[in-house]
Amino acid sequence: MRLIHAGAAPQANQYSMPEEIDFPASDALRKSFRRLPAFRRKQELVKQGEAFHGLYIVRCGMLKQSFRDKGGGYQITHVFLPGDVIGLDAIEDRRYVGKVTVLETAGLLHIPFDRLEKFPGVQTDHLQLVCYLSRTMQRELTRMWNMMSQPSDVRLARFFLAMSSSFQAQGFSPSCFRLPMTRCEIANYLYMADETLSRLVGRFQRTNILAAQGREFCIKDMERLKSIAEAAE
Known part of the structure; x- marks a missing residue:
């Protein structure tokens, strides 16, 4: 049985990822964003152990983060969907924990971390960003706990x-x-x-x-x- 009939294009609202989602932010905060060219399937965004240079917000598409240990073991640790933030786990050590690869053509915003550290915006701007960071971190912590147990x-x-x-x-x-x-x-x-x-x-x-x-x-x-x-x- 085929879920999409041969010769028929799938409905955009049924099988496709959206073109983009809006990231709620003020004009001042948006000036810290850098919109990147589209990343294609299998393209690498960051390498495991690469020096941390900023966060990425997924506007469309899907990406995965994978980790390879010293023994050669391989594990997919994150799947990033539109609205998620990439790089949260790299902030403390200033190195990306795993390799991030594109699963489906992705649109991304890059936020250089040095700009965030110097950002003079009002409290609302900070809260908007913190909410996004908190949501992604909590979802992944909950997911990993549930997966193991x-x-x-x-x-x-x-x-x-x-x-x-x-x-x-x-x-x-x-x-x-x-x-x-x-x-x-x-x-x-x-x-x-x-x-x-x-x-x-x-x-x-x-x-x-x-x-x-x-x-x-x-x-x-x-x-x-x-x-x-x-x-x-």
Whole structure:
């Protein structure tokens, strides 16, 4: 079964990422931003261990952050969606913790950190930025804790619900979407084996919770998916 029929272009509000989102900021704060040319799939934004030079705000597209340890182990630690801030974990040590790579053509704003440190703006400007930083940090801390402590089916259900919420917040369908991540990348991000992910997706399909083909997914039973996600709470 195909989720997008051959010869038919997908509806923009159904499968596509938005062109851009607006970052709420005053004119004074916006002057600190530098709008970058579009980054293409597989293009590298920063290297692991590279000297910290600023933060990035995702306006559109999707990126991943990966970490490789001294033993050669590889782990995807973050997936960045529109509205997220990249580089928060590099501020303290002034080095980027992991390599950030583009999963889907991305539009970014760069904020040189030295400009932020010297920024003379009013309190409202600072609060706007802090809210964005806090939201991204909290989401990732919560995600990593949940991923390590919950059963595999709960992790997968929460992943699909998070993707659904993100698309809905951007004005797109919360039920049907195309993800730029491969199945292997999704499995790595969710701390599970590729075989476990395949088995769970197959089970969700057989029980009519989900329809999937390649990178295209349709949530057919949102309530049952939520029930699985909440089972371990």
